[in-house]
Amino acid sequence: MAQYDLIIRGGTIHDGTGAPPVIGDVAVKDGRIVAVGQVAGDAAEVIDAAGKIVTPGFVDVHTHFDGQVTWESRLSPSSGHGVTTAVMGNCGVGFAPCRPDQRDTLVKLMEGIEDIPEVVMVEGLPWNWETFPEYLDALDQRQLDIDIATQIPHSALRVYVMGERAARKEPPTAEDLAAMRRLVAEGITAGAFGVTTSRNVMHRTRAGDLAPSLYSDVDELCALAAGLNDADGGVFQIIPAPAEPAEVEFPILRQVAETSGRPVSFTLLDVPNQPGEGWRYHLKGLEQAAADGLTMRGQVAPRPVGMFFGLDLSLHHFSSHPSYKAIAHLPLAERVAIMRDPAFKAKLLAESPEDTNPTTLMLIGTFRGTYQWDDKPNYEPQRADRVDARAAAAGLSLDEYAYEALLGNEGQTVFYLPAANYTTGNLAPVREMLGSPHTVMALADGGAHYGLICDASFPTFYLQRWARDAAPDERIDLPEAIAELTSRAASLVGLSDRGRIAPGLKADLNVINLDRLELRVPTIEYDLPAGGKRMQQRADGIVATIVSGQVTYRNGQHTGALPGRLVRRGEALAA
Numbered sequence: 001m002a003q004y005d006l007i008i009r010g011g012t013i014h015d016g017t018g019a020p021p022v023i024g025d026v027a028v029k030d031g032r033i034v035a036v037g038q039v040a041g042d043a044a045e046v047i048d049a050a051g052k053i054v055t056p057g058f059v060d061v062h063t064h065f066d067g068q069v070t071w072e073s074r075l076s077p078s079s080g081h082g083v084t085t086a087v088m089g090n091c092g093v094g095f096a097p098c099r100p101d102q103r104d105t106l107v108k109l110m111e112g113i114e115d116i117p118e119v120v121m122v123e124g125l126p127w128n129w130e131t132f133p134e135y136l137d138a139l140d141q142r143q144l145d146i147d148i149a150t151q152i153p154h155s156a157l158r159v160y161v162m163g164e165r166a167a168r169k170e171p172p173t174a175e176d177l178a179a180m181r182r183l184v185a186e187g188i189t190a191g192a193f194g195v196t197t198s199r200n201v202m203h204r205t206r207a208g209d210l211a212p213s214l215y216s217d218v219d220e221l222c223a224l225a226a227g228l229n230d231a232d233g234g235v236f237q238i239i240p241a242p243a244e245p246a247e248v249e250f251p252i253l254r255q256v257a258e259t260s261g262r263p264v265s266f267t268l269l270d271v272p273n274q275p276g277e278g279w280r281y282h283l284k285g286l287e288q289a290a291a292d293g294l295t296m297r298g299q300v301a302p303r304p305v306g307m308f309f310g311l312d313l314s315l316h317h318f319s320s321h322p323s324y325k326a327i328a329h330l331p332l333a334e335r336v337a338i339m340r341d342p343a344f345k346a347k348l349l350a351e352s353p354e355d356t357n358p359t360t361l362m363l364i365g366t367f368r369g370t371y372q373w374d375d376k377p378n379y380e381p382q383r384a385d386r387v388d389a390r391a392a393a394a395g396l397s398l399d400e401y402a403y404e405a406l407l408g409n410e411g412q413t414v415f416y417l418p419a420a421n422y423t424t425g426n427l428a429p430v431r432e433m434l435g436s437p438h439t440v441m442a443l444a445d446g447g448a449h450y451g452l453i454c455d456a457s458f459p460t461f462y463l464q465r466w467a468r469d470a471a472p473d474e475r476i477d478l479p480e481a482i483a484e485l486t487s488r489a490a491s492l493v494g495l496s497d498r499g500r501i502a503p504g505l506k507a508d509l510n511v512i513n514l515d516r517l518e519l520r521v522p523t524i525e526y527d528l529p530a531g532g533k534r535m536q537q538r539a540d541g542i543v544a545t546i547v548s549g550q551v552t553y554r555n556g557q558h559t560g561a562l563p564g565r566l567v568r569r570g571e572a573l574a575a
Contacts (some may be wrong), residue, residue, distance in 0.1 A: 003041035004029050005549050008511060011049025016056040016486035016500040018479045026054060028507040031548040031563070036501055045551070047544055049511050055482050056499050057084025057146075057508030057547065058459045059489040061265070061440065062237075062299055064114050064448035065148060066094040070138070071124035071529055073562050074145045077456035077536050078446035080556060082485075084508035084547050085147040085567065086446060087493055090237055092197040092213040094153035095125065096135030097160040097183065103127060105159055105167070109212075112205035112357070113198075114448035115314055120532035132183065133190035136566065144564030145552045147508075149493065151237060152187040154197035154224060158212040166212040177223040184227025184234075191568025193493045194235035194262075195224050199249070200242055208357035218252055225260035233569060235263040235493050237299075242271045242420075246278035250285040257294045265492060268298030268439060269305060269420040270429040279433060286438035297492055299442035300433040302462040303379045304418030307452050308535065309367055311335060311411040312524045314451035317367040317402040320353035320360060336411040339403070349399050368398055370415035372405060377519050379418065379461070383425060387415065414522065431474050434466065434484075440492055441484050450534035454522045459485055460539040464517050478514075494569060507549040510542065517541030 006028040012021045013036065025039035063086040065075050078086055088094070093113050095106055107125075111118045129135040132152055139148065158166040161179045165172075172180070184195050203211040221238075228234045236256055240249040257264040270279050282298055289296045309316045312332050318324045323344065327335050338344055355361050368388040371381040383389065391401035405413065421430050433439055446456035466474075467481035476484075490499030498506040522535040538556055545553040548563040 002044045004034065004039075004043035006045050006047070006507070006546070006551070007039055007041075007043040008047045008049050008054055008509065009039075011052050011054035011511060013054045013501060014479055014482040015502065016483055018483035020479060021053070026501060026509065028546070028549040031507055033501060033503055033505050033507050035503060047511055047551075049543075051513070052543055053478075053512050053514055054501070055082070055510045055512065056486040056501050057510060057545065058082045058485045059085045059087070059495060059499055060442070060444050060446060060459070061087045061489050061493055062090050062442040062444055063088045063446040063456075064090060064093070065446060066150075066153075067110065067116060067121050067125055068447045069142060069144065069148055070126055073143060074558060075148070075447065075564075077454065077538075078444065079145045079545070080538055080542075080553065081457050081460045082510040082512070082542055082545055083146060083446070083456075083459060084510075084545065085149065085490070085495060085498060087149045087151065087193060088447065089151035089153050089192070090196050091203065091239055092154035092211065093203075094151075094156050096129055096132045096156060098127075098156060099130060099160065100127075102159050102163075106156055108205045108207075109155055112207070113203045113211060114445075115452045116448060116450055117528070117530075117532045119530040120528045122530075124529035132187040132192065136191050136568065139566040142566065143562040145558065145562055146547055146564040147567050148564065149193045149495065149567045149569075150191070151194040151196045151235075152184055152192050154195065154216070155212040157183055158216070166215070167209065169215055171217065172220055177220060180220070181223045181227040181230065184224050185230040188228060188231035188234045188569065191566075191570060192234065193495075193569050194237055195228060196237040197221060197224065198239040200239045202242075202359050203239075204357060204359055206357060206360075208359070218255060221252070221256055222259045225256045225262070228260040228262045233262070233494070235265055236260050237265045239267045242269065242274060246274070246281035246285075250282055253296065254285065254289060254294065257289065257296050263295040263297065263492060265297045265299055265440070265442075267443060268300050268433060270423050270433070271420050272423050279429060283433065283436055283438070286436065290438055296438065298433065298436070298439040300430065300439045301421055301443040301455065302430060302434060302441055302458055302466060303427065304422035305420040305443065305453075305455070306379065307363065307366075307417045307419060308454060308522065309370055309415040309417065310413060311406050312533070313414070313535070315360070315363055316406055316415070317364065317399070318348060318353075318406070320355045320364055321348050321351045322354060323348040323351060332411050336407055339407060345403060349403065366417055366419070367402065367415065370417045373414050373416055373521055375521065377521050378416070379465075380427060381416070381418065412524070431466070434476065440489055442489070450528070450532070454535040454537045457519055457537045457539060460517060460519055460542070463512075463514065464519065468514055468517065495567065507546060509546040511544040513541045513543055515541075
């Protein structure tokens with residue numbers, strides 16, 4: 001009988017701590033790492049990792065798989081990029097706690113904020129829970145390709161406690177605040193890893209109604225924070241108001257940290273039109289907080305937070321024009337055929353966009369700043385290649401140019417908008433934010449924005465762009481980059497049993513051919529419930545991903561193994 005279940009032989013081992021790598025073997029038995037170094041003996045399976053790097057499995061602290069995890073076993077795209085643990089429930093949105101008559105409210109929230117079609121959730125969600133502990137019990141039954149961890153979403157909690165008053169501009173009563181505080185503590189005790197909220201006014205339903213968390217004042221945020229303090233556990237994740245000065249927002253974040261006595265994790269971006277360089281103010285605030293003994297981390301995206309536009313995606317330049325809305329339900333090929341009719345084109349170009357949601361109209365207006373992608377992704381484009389610049393160079397109006405460009409490649413052409421983190425036309429601010437000891441690489445948003453954003457590939461991009469391809473003066477040392485994706489992310493949320501390669505820890509691992517690591521252009525696939533569509537982005541160079549000692553992916557192909565499970569906070573701490 002084989003001594004081990006798996007041995008990874010001869011790889012360059014990065015243990016996840018930031019220490020220099022060593023060449024050696026990793027042996028696995030019963031889902032745990034049992035030996036690291038020169039390992040004698042045999043195994044049921046041996047992976048030759050010579051010339052490749054061996055890393056801990058990546059921990060993604062910012063995902064939205066709350067719905068997908070209930071109807072699907074593979075949490076793609078994240079699981080195709082070396083992620084072995086996903087923390088979901090971010091931005092204050094999710095599906096628990098929820099009374100039966102509140103389900104439609106939470107579905108519409110998720111549809112508007114995270115761009116998941118309502119029909120997909122209506123068909124996919126089993127709703128075999130009401131309370132948050134019952135939601136965890138339901139997730140306990142799931143078998144997945146990666147592990148999942150949960151957080152308590154503020155908007156769902158607010159609706160559960162306040163009912164219809166939650167979506168109106170009514171302040172919570174003292175009894176409401178006490179109930180929210182108690183339910184946060186209950187959720188943490190049951191196994192949640194934190195509580196989350198949003199102050200971003202772009203977070204609305206598709207009809208334009210603000211998310212319930214947007215009606216909260218600081219006293220309500222502090223009630224949630226006090227719930228963490230009562231349970232003596234968990235992290236508080238929050239999206240600050242991007243349009244507000246950092247001088248206004250950071251003191252609120254700090255007050256939450258002081259009230260909770262727990263780590264606070266918040267979205268940190270270089271946002272267009274934000275007063276001053278808000279991200280620099282936040283970095284200085286993080287330094288002072290650390291000096292004062294507070295644990296606060298900024299979540300930083302490693303590239304522009306970008307949106308995609310196209311005829312087969314959620315938005316494009318004409319998606320709110322009345323004539324296009326009339327054909328939007330048709331298959332792509334039929335829409336393309338109709339749009340090639342000169343009479344239809346003339347009618348549509350004479351119209352203006354119409355929508356009840358101002359955020360939708362604002363996003364459509366940003367199409368002028370997009371860049372057309374061909375066969376390779378380009379996350380650092382030049383201004384001269386913008387759609388509006390190309391239109392001007394061709395002597396066409398933006399409408400005329402966009403119309404023909406959208407019909408390219410039989411309507412499958414995608415257009416990329418580098419929004420936040422690209423205000424200077426380069427990634428210098430991103431590199432500065434990533435270099436802070438008080439930030440963590442995050443914001444990949446796996447499981448959300450099916451037809452608008454595809455950032456679940458952040459781990460692959462981060463290694464490729466910053467640890468391999470960057471100029472020497474901006475490069476992040478590979479051991480540090482891997483620590484950022486593994487032990488530091490795990491430590492932020494309290495996942496102490498993973499994120500490092502050491503005997504006794506969970507056998508979540510990656511084998512990567514760093515020289516071949518490469519992202520592909522996202523594709524659109526119709527593989528959701530009710531025939532819903534989403535973007536998938538694949539990568540080359542990830543040789544194997546292992547979860548709990550089982551190989552789940554080989555060269556990007558799923559093996560069929562589903563060792564992933566729900567991780568409860570108490571269980572992770574005990575391990």
